[in-house]
Amino acid sequence: MTSGLRGLFRGGFRHGVHPPDHKESTESLPIRRMPFPDEVVLPLSQHAGAPAACLVRPGDRVERGDAIGSAQGHVSVPIHATASGTVAAVELAPHPSGRWMDAVRIAVDPHSAQIPRPRIVPRWEGLDAVATRAAVKNAGVVGLGGAAFPTHVKLEPPPDTEIELLLVNGAECEPYLTSDHRVMVEHPERVHFGVRIMMQCLDVDRAVIGVEMNKPDAVARLRETVPEDLDVTVLPLRVKYPQGAEKMLIHAATGREVPSGMLPAHVGTVVQNVGSIAAIAEVFETGYPLIERIVTVSGPGIVRPMNLIVPVGTRARDVLAFCGGLTEDATEVLFGGPMMGAPQPDLDVPILKGTSGITVLTERERKPERSWPCIACARCLGACPVFLNPSRLGMLAQAGRWDEMTEMHLGDCMVCGSCSYVCPSNIPLSQMFSVAKSQMRREREARERHERAVAEAEASRRAEESEAAGVSA
Amino acid sequence: MTPADRTLELAASPHLKAPDSTPRIMWTVVATLIPVVVGAVWAFGPSAALVIGVAVAGAVGTERLLAGGPDPVRDGSAVITGLLLGLTLPAGVPLWMAALGGAVSIALGKWVFGGLGQNVFNPALVGRAFLQAAFPAAMTTWPLPTGAALPDGGSVAWAALRGPNLALPLMGGSVDAVTGATPLGLRKFEGVETPVADLFIGSIGGSVGETSALLILLGGGYLAFRGYLDWRIPVSVLLAVAVLSSALHALRPDTLPGAPFMLFSGGLMLGAVYMATDMVTSPVTRAGAWIYGAGIGALVVIIRYWGGLPEGVMYAILLMNAMVPFIDRATQPRVFGTSRRNRREREATT
Numbered sequence: 001m002t003s004g005l006r007g008l009f010r011g012g013f014r015h016g017v018h019p020p021d022h023k024e025s026t027e028s029l030p031i032r033r034m035p036f037p038d039e040v041v042l043p044l045s046q047h048a049g050a051p052a053a054c055l056v057r058p059g060d061r062v063e064r065g066d067a068i069g070s071a072q073g074h075v076s077v078p079i080h081a082t083a084s085g086t087v088a089a090v091e092l093a094p095h096p097s098g099r100w101m102d103a104v105r106i107a108v109d110p111h112s113a114q115i116p117r118p119r120i121v122p123r124w125e126g127l128d129a130v131a132t133r134a135a136v137k138n139a140g141v142v143g144l145g146g147a148a149f150p151t152h153v154k155l156e157p158p159p160d161t162e163i164e165l166l167l168v169n170g171a172e173c174e175p176y177l178t179s180d181h182r183v184m185v186e187h188p189e190r191v192h193f194g195v196r197i198m199m200q201c202l203d204v205d206r207a208v209i210g211v212e213m214n215k216p217d218a219v220a221r222l223r224e225t226v227p228e229d230l231d232v233t234v235l236p237l238r239v240k241y242p243q244g245a246e247k248m249l250i251h252a253a254t255g256r257e258v259p260s261g262m263l264p265a266h267v268g269t270v271v272q273n274v275g276s277i278a279a280i281a282e283v284f285e286t287g288y289p290l291i292e293r294i295v296t297v298s299g300p301g302i303v304r305p306m307n308l309i310v311p312v313g314t315r316a317r318d319v320l321a322f323c324g325g326l327t328e329d330a331t332e333v334l335f336g337g338p339m340m341g342a343p344q345p346d347l348d349v350p351i352l353k354g355t356s357g358i359t360v361l362t363e364r365e366r367k368p369e370r371s372w373p374c375i376a377c378a379r380c381l382g383a384c385p386v387f388l389n390p391s392r393l394g395m396l397a398q399a400g401r402w403d404e405m406t407e408m409h410l411g412d413c414m415v416c417g418s419c420s421y422v423c424p425s426n427i428p429l430s431q432m433f434s435v436a437k438s439q440m441r442r443e444r445e446a447r448e449r450h451e452r453a454v455a456e457a458e459a460s461r462r463a464e465e466s467e468a469a470g471v472s473a
Numbered sequence: 474m475t476p477a478d479r480t481l482e483l484a485a486s487p488h489l490k491a492p493d494s495t496p497r498i499m500w501t502v503v504a505t506l507i508p509v510v511v512g513a514v515w516a517f518g519p520s521a522a523l524v525i526g527v528a529v530a531g532a533v534g535t536e537r538l539l540a541g542g543p544d545p546v547r548d549g550s551a552v553i554t555g556l557l558l559g560l561t562l563p564a565g566v567p568l569w570m571a572a573l574g575g576a577v578s579i580a581l582g583k584w585v586f587g588g589l590g591q592n593v594f595n596p597a598l599v600g601r602a603f604l605q606a607a608f609p610a611a612m613t614t615w616p617l618p619t620g621a622a623l624p625d626g627g628s629v630a631w632a633a634l635r636g637p638n639l640a641l642p643l644m645g646g647s648v649d650a651v652t653g654a655t656p657l658g659l660r661k662f663e664g665v666e667t668p669v670a671d672l673f674i675g676s677i678g679g680s681v682g683e684t685s686a687l688l689i690l691l692g693g694g695y696l697a698f699r700g701y702l703d704w705r706i707p708v709s710v711l712l713a714v715a716v717l718s719s720a721l722h723a724l725r726p727d728t729l730p731g732a733p734f735m736l737f738s739g740g741l742m743l744g745a746v747y748m749a750t751d752m753v754t755s756p757v758t759r760a761g762a763w764i765y766g767a768g769i770g771a772l773v774v775i776i777r778y779w780g781g782l783p784e785g786v787m788y789a790i791l792l793m794n795a796m797v798p799f800i801d802r803a804t805q806p807r808v809f810g811t812s813r814r815n816r817r818e819r820e821a822t823t
Contacts, residue, residue, distance in 0.1 A: 019489050175489065247809065259819045260810035266818060331482045338488040345483055361488055372495040372548060373590035378703070378757040379493075386809035391757055392801075409808040417487030424493045425590075431485040 016240035016248070017383045017418045019175050019339065021214055025305040026178045026298045031186060033309045034322050036108050040083050040313030041093050041350040042068065043103040047142040048149045049075030056104060060087045065116035065288055068104050077140045077150045079104070082291040082311035084112040094346045096335045096355065103350070106313070121287035124197050129155070132201040139289040140353070141280055145169060145180075145244070145273030146336055148354030151280065154272060155201050157265040164268040166198055166207040167253050168277055170222075171237055171244035173212060174337025177357040179294040180274045182307045184211065184218035187278055188225040190285070194277035195232060197284055202270055207232045208253045209274065214239045241339060242416040246271045248385050260412050275356070295351055297323045299338075301330030301360030310351055316358060317347040329362040338365070339417045372425035380419035380429060386412045390419035390429045397432040402440045410436060498701050498752075499549030505692030506556050506747070512688045513681040516618040517564035520635040521681045527568045529555030531575025532600075539584040550589050554578050557597035557747060560682025561740060561787070562604070565616045565636015570608055574600040594794045595754050598787050605787070615655050615679060655679045657739045657783035660730050672737035683740040693746035702750040705762040710745040711736060713770025721778065729778055741773060744786035754794045760804040761797075768793045 045051035052069030062068060062081040069079035085108040093103035122135045137152035157163050168191070172180040184191060195207050211219050213236045222234045237243050237252050247258045249271060256267045264271050279290050293312055298305040303324030310319060316333065320326060326333075334341035335355050351358075380390035388409055396405045410433060419429040513521040532555030555575050562571055578600030586592040605612045616635030620628050656667035656679070672686060682689075697704040715732040722731040735741070749755060749769050756765050769789045776785025 017491070019491070251809075257810045257812055257815055259815035260808060262810070262819065332484065332488060333481055334486075334488060338486070340486050341488065342486065343481070343483045343488070345481055347481075359488075365489065366482075367484070367488070367490045368494070373588065375495055375498075375550075375590045375752045376755070376757050377495075377498070377752045379700075381757055381806060387806040388808060389757065389805060408805075409811075412808055412810065421487050421489060422491050422493075424491075424498055425495045426490065428485070430487065434485070 015383065015385050015387065016242065017421050018239070019241055019421060021239065022175045022298070023178050023181070023214065026176075026296050026307055027181055027215070029178075029182075029305070029307050031179075031182050031294055031307045031309055034314070034319065036083050036114060036311060037314050037318040038108050038110065039088070039315070040081075040085075040106050040108060040311055041103050041315060041348070042079055042082065042106065042313040043093065043095050043101050043350065043352065044069045044079055045095070045101055046079065046148060046312070046352040046354065047077050048147060049073070049077075049153075051102065052076060052079045054090055054102070054104060056087045056090070058087050058089050061085075062087060062106060063117050064112075064114050065119070065291055067289075068106075071137065075150055075153055077137055077142055077152075078289075080140055080289040080291050081106060082313045083108040084114055085109040094349045096342055096344060096349045096352060098342065098345075116288055116291075119287040122284055124200070124284045127200070129201045129203070132197065135283060136280060139279075139283040141276060141283060141290050142353050143273050144275035144279060144293060144354060144356065146340070146354050146356055148352065151272065151276055154270055155198065157202070157270060158263065161263075161265040162268055163202050163204050163265060163270055164206065165254065165270075166195065166202060166204050167249060167264075167269050167271045168195060168207060168209040168274050169244055169246070169249055169271055170209050170211040170215075170218065170274040171249060172215070173239075173241045173244040174339055174341070174356075175241075176298040176359045177296045177337045178298070178307055179296045179356055181215050181218055182296075183275055183278050183294060184215070185221050188218075188221045190278045190281040191222065191274055192225060192227055192230065192232065193285070194279070194281035196227070196230060197280055198270075198272065198277065199230070204270075205231055208235050209233070210235045210237050210243075210249050210253055212237045212239045212243055241418065241421075242385055242414070245385060245414055245416060247414075260409065290353055293351070293353060293355070295319065295355060296357035297360075298357065299334075299360040299362075300364065301327050301332070301362045302358075303327060312353055313350045315347065316344060316349050316351065319351065319358060320347065320360070326360055327362065329364070330360050331363055331366060332361040334359040334361065339421070340415070368426050371427050374425055374427060377424060379422040379424065383418040383422045385416060385418060386414065388413060390433075394419075394427055394429045394432060397436045402436060402443070405436055406440070410440075413437070496548045499553060501699065501701055502696060502747075503549055503552050503556065505695055506553070506560075508688045509560060509682050509685070509692060509743075510556065512685045513560060513564075515631075516685075517616065517635050517681055518619060518631045518633060520564040520616070520638050523568055523638055524562050524564055524566060524571045524681055525556060525559030527571040528559035528562065528575045531555065531572035532558065532579050532596075533575075535576040535579040536583075539580060540588065548589060551579055554583070554596045554600075557595075557743075558600045560743060561597065561601045561680050563612065563615050563636070563679075564681050565614055565634075565638065566604075566608075566611045567636075567640040567642075568638050569640075569642055570604055570611060574604045576600075577603045590753050592753055593797070594791055595748050595751050598748060598791050598794075601787055602791060615658070655739065655783065656734075657777065660734065660738075661777075661783040666730060666734060667738070669733045669737055672734070680740060683743050686737045686742040689742040689746050693750075696750075702746070702752075703755065703762050705759060706750045706755055706766045707745040709763045709766025710749055710770045710773075711741075713767040714741065714773055717771055717774040721774070735774065735777070739777075739784045740786040744773075744790055745769070748786075749790050749793070754797060756797050756800045756804065758801060758804040758806060761800040764800050764804065765793050765797065768796065 050072040056068045064084045066081045067078045071078045085106045088105040088107040092100040095101040133152040133155050141151040142148040226232045333344045415434045417430045532551045536551035578596040582596030582599030583592045617629050619631045659665040696702040718735040719732045772789035773785050
């Protein structure tokens with residue numbers, strides 16, 4: 001609850017929401033390694049940006065760590081085989097985004113020791129920024145927090161900006177998820193090593209690791225292990241959702257607001273998820289590309305919740321089976337947490353580089369089916385982390401008045417779901433905003449296509465006219 | 474059970490929902506009004522119970538009729554409207570007037586605008602304004618509370634009807650009841666000021682539920698704690714009344730009453746805590762809540778000091794209800810990343 005007198009008693013803290021964090025079932029479970037499944041499915045699009053181009057054909061033998069897809073352009077990364085075996089197919093396969101997308105299926109060799117080919121561990125001391133970015137890109141590292149934005153792009157901030165601070169995102173504000181938490185507790189040195197490499201690459205002197213206060217053991221472990229020669233501060237953060245949103249985190253750490261429509265780099269900050277930082281460290285420790293990741297499998301609908309390390313490309317079905325399967329009353333399987341996670345209709349979808357966890361919900365979490373009219377209670381205004389007026393935006397969305405929604409800063413909405421979470425009338429606000437955003441994008445694209453076509457027709461008409469004039473002259 | 478043979482549900486995120494719901498908010502408001510109703514029945518006997526009950530029945534019946542089925546009534550909002558209307562009526566009004574008021578509240582106050590969430594004015598006050606305009610005599614005849622001294626030396630019995638409750642339309646009242654002036658009327662027309670302690674406890678003449686500030690504040694405090702009403706509104710209403718009446722009282726101490734009397738008399742408490750805070754008809758922004766509340770407070774003082782009627786809370790709230798769309802538009806929250814500094818930063822880079 002965010003409004004009312006209780007807000008005052010929490011020190012004037014106003015925005016964001018407080019869903020129960022439900023982390024107790026996995027927060028103290030050590031990360032376990034899951035046995036290799038008999039098949040991995042590796043979509044060529046696992047990151048923001050252009051999909052990788054396939055480098056293998058059915059029947060090819062691949063070893064764990066081999067590149068099977070090459071990056072296409074700057075905002076793209078290569079894809080690697082995450083298990084040794086034979087390419088069974090290159091075909092459309094279900095993707096966690098809900099679409100079917102091109103993917104490489106590898107039949108895992110049951111007799112392989114699954115040891116990657118010997119490879120060169122890059123030396124990090126004195127490595128310049130260009131070489132660091134190349135190593136990170138070649139290893140296929142992307143943001144592991146969910147958005148899967150290629151990390152090497154973040155390591156190259158726009159030329160008109162000056163980076164002063166590396167901000168490490170260890171907030172993990174989604175309920176149920178504990179994979180970042182376990183990394184910070186079990187591998188704090190690795191986090192600091194990754195921070196060191198990023199600081200060197202970005203040429204910054206200062207780093208802050210933001211961790212929500214519901215993870216005191218992570219805060220303590222990180223503080224104990226800060227290297228003496230690094231200026232790294234561990235910043236405990238208020239437990240609220242969406243504390244882990246980039247803009248919220250920057251505000252908590254620096255007191256500054258990222259200007260609407262601009263990047264964190266414009267306020268001198270680069271934000272990177274703590275799991276991705278650890279992945280960078282692993283590249284420089286082992287020479288292996290990003291071929292496995294830690295996922296939390298949790299929620300009331302799972303028999304044995306766990307923190308697992310799995311090869312990227314492992315199907316949800318195999319992961320869930322390893323965790324004892326679903327309970328009788330399980331209803332929804334989500335990739336990610338319950339606030340922003342994507343529901344999965346097909347359990348053959350693979351774990352991607354950006355999949356931080358699987359949350360299984362039950363009938364008890366099912367939301368009420370009916371909505372009530374908006375009673376202007378203003379809870380959504382008190383919840384919205386970017387201070388929008390979701391109540392008004394919701395009315396505009398229902399009326400299809402997109403232009404007015406743009407004026408009211410719909411572009412700043414992160415679709416974090418806080419407004420829908422608090423709405424007592426159960427109005428699907430953030431759901432409508434995500435529809436409105438894609439509808440507006442579609443209309444804009446159609447308008448642009450139309451304008452291009454008109455311009456082309458005009459140009460060709462003029463060309464014909466001048467030609468005709470030339471003939472008659 | 475294996476994952477293979479499951480039917481999975483698909484819904485857009487977020488997949489969690491805070492437990493509060495609109496019906497729960499409404500029924501909680503109803504629950505906090507019960508002590509106020511009990512207080513009213515203690516003070517005005519069976520008449521109060523009859524008036525409140527009939528007003529609720531009129532409101533709920535009209536809601537059921539206009540909403541086209543029994544289901545919409547379950548949100549509880551029509552019950553609140555009926556309760557609040559009943560609490561603003563004098564205990565002695567004929568019951569048919571209370572029923573008519575409930576019907577007008579829901580029909581003209583709410584459904585002409587489109588039902589729950591759409592109305593501009595507080596429905597209960599629309600109903601009361603209608604009754605005040607149509608039946609001014611009945612609406613300003615104030616019976617005495619239980620235990621009040623009678624001219625013949627006795628006192629008012631609890632069980633006595635306080636007016637022509639059972640009268641029918643177009644027929645004269647048949648029950649004689651002893652009536653008196655309200656503290657506001659006494660002050661305005663006779664210059665007699667009622668002790669503030671009596672106002673606070675509620676052993677005074679007035680509308681059914683306009684009497685005990687204590688019970689109203691208890692209920693409102695609980696709602697504020699739960700986040701079911703915006704505390705800024707009652708606080709700003711009461712602050713504005715206190716500041717303005719203190720200032721004016723200091724100028725004219727002999728003719729204008731001071732802040733304590735102004736705060737605890739008449740319908741101010743019920744209006745500030747339960748009517749001005751109606752979510753639908755109050756601003757959604759925090760700055761807007763302060764402006765709206767201060768406006769109500771100022772209007773109450775102006776109407777009470779200079780108006781023709783002793784009480785002004787109803788008109789003050791209705792007038793400020795009309796201002797809400799403008800207040801909301803003028804006080805939209807500043808979107809994250811659009812501060813003056815942010816604008817400079819954006820200009821610097823483009």
